[in-house]
Amino acid sequence: MAIGHPQFYRNSNDPLWEKVPEDLKQQVNEHIDGLTDIDMGEPCIWLDQATMQCKHYEYRPQMCRDFEIGNPHCLRMRDERGIK
Numbered sequence: 001m002a003i004g005h006p007q008f009y010r011n012s013n014d015p016l017w018e019k020v021p022e023d024l025k026q027q028v029n030e031h032i033d034g035l036t037d038i039d040m041g042e043p044c045i046w047l048d049q050a051t052m053q054c055k056h057y058e059y060r061p062q063m064c065r066d067f068e069i070g071n072p073h074c075l076r077m078r079d080e081r082g083i084k
């Protein structure tokens with residue numbers, strides 16, 4: 001799955017968003033502001049593509065917390081994309 005950026009809504013009352021440090025909020029907001037159609041399908045900007053792990057795991061949004069590591073859907077999607 002490629003979602004491009006952490007799934008936060010700017011200026012929302014999301015308590016997880018409020019915990020994100022300002023520099024990371026700015027990074028996410030600038031990414032969203034600069035999105036074009038050809039950016040769709042790109043990996044999340046917080047994904048470390050060398051380790052295939054989240055660079056800011058402690059600040060990940062609710063969607064990422066709900067998508068449990070190691071569940072069958074996660075493992076299938078990783079397998080389909082060649083992620084070990």
Ligand code: SF4
Nearest residue numbers: 006044046047054064
């Ligand atoms: S866990 Fe991290 S890298 Fe993965 S989608 Fe969520 S924010 Fe992006």
